[in-house]
Amino acid sequence: MAHQEPKGPDVYQENFEPTSYLDYYKMNQDPIGDEVLHFLLKHYNATFKPGGLEGKLLINIGSGPTIYQFLSACESFQEIIATDYTDKNLQELEKWLKKMPGVFDWSPVVKYVCELEGNRLPAPPPQACRHALRHLRTLLRPGGHLSGSFKTTFFMVGDKRFRLCP
Numbered sequence: 001m002a003h004q005e006p007k008g009p010d011v012y013q014e015n016f017e018p019t020s021y022l023d024y025y026k027m028n029q030d031p032i033g034d035e036v037l038h039f040l041l042k043h044y045n046a047t048f049k050p051g052g053l054e055g056k057l058l059i060n061i062g063s064g065p066t067i068y069q070f071l072s073a074c075e076s077f078q079e080i081i082a083t084d085y086t087d088k089n090l091q092e093l094e095k096w097l098k099k100m101p102g103v104f105d106w107s108p109v110v111k112y113v114c115e116l117e118g119n120r121l122p123a124p125p126p127q128a129c130r131h132a133l134r135h136l137r138t139l140l141r142p143g144g145h146l147s148g149s150f151k152t153t154f155f156m157v158g159d160k161r162f163r164l165c166p
């Protein structure tokens with residue numbers, strides 16, 4: 001089946017639908033989805049385990065409407081800054097911060113992460129929008145780290161396909 005791939009400079013602002021994207025983070029609905037999410041959560045759990053990556057400030061670029069990526073980090077960093085490009089994603093994060101009605105329910109994900117805390121796994125990086133990533137690296141303080149899905153080339157949100165670094 002051919003999927004629509006929106007194009008243009010404002011592709012995320014105009015097309016990225018946070019509520020559709022959040023479907024990926026609904027646990028116990030689809031075994032493959034659960035497997036991917038478990039993989040991500042285990043990765044973060046291993047990265048931010050005690051004695052692992054820790055620091056004062058963690059800046060997450062392109063946080064989207066999600067907070068799962070911060071759950072294991074919040075014990076290891078004093079401050080976490082979530083950033084995104086689209087208004088709708090930032091509104092979704094604000095809804096979560098303010099516990100507003102209709103906010104996405106992260107509790108099954110939080111529960112899974114809490115269960116992982118009893119146990120504890122390792123992590124990889126990559127190549128160019130690599131140019132942009134290289135630039136991001138120059139913004140890090142000495143000893144700072146950059147973490148992300150560097151090997152992913154595209155992902156689907158509903159029937160729309162979004163490219164990451166080709």
Ligand SMILES: C[S@@+](CC[C@H](N)C(=O)[O-])C[C@H]1O[C@@H](n2cnc3c(N)ncnc32)[C@H](O)[C@@H]1O
Pocket residue numbers: 012013016061062063064065066069083084085086089155
């Ligand atoms: C695949 S989503 C990732 C969301 C979340 N980090 C996660 O792990 O599920 C990619 C996000 O990057 C954001 N984004 C795209 N271009 C960006 C840019 N130039 N600066 C900051 N964020 C950007 C999009 O708005 C989108 O929310």
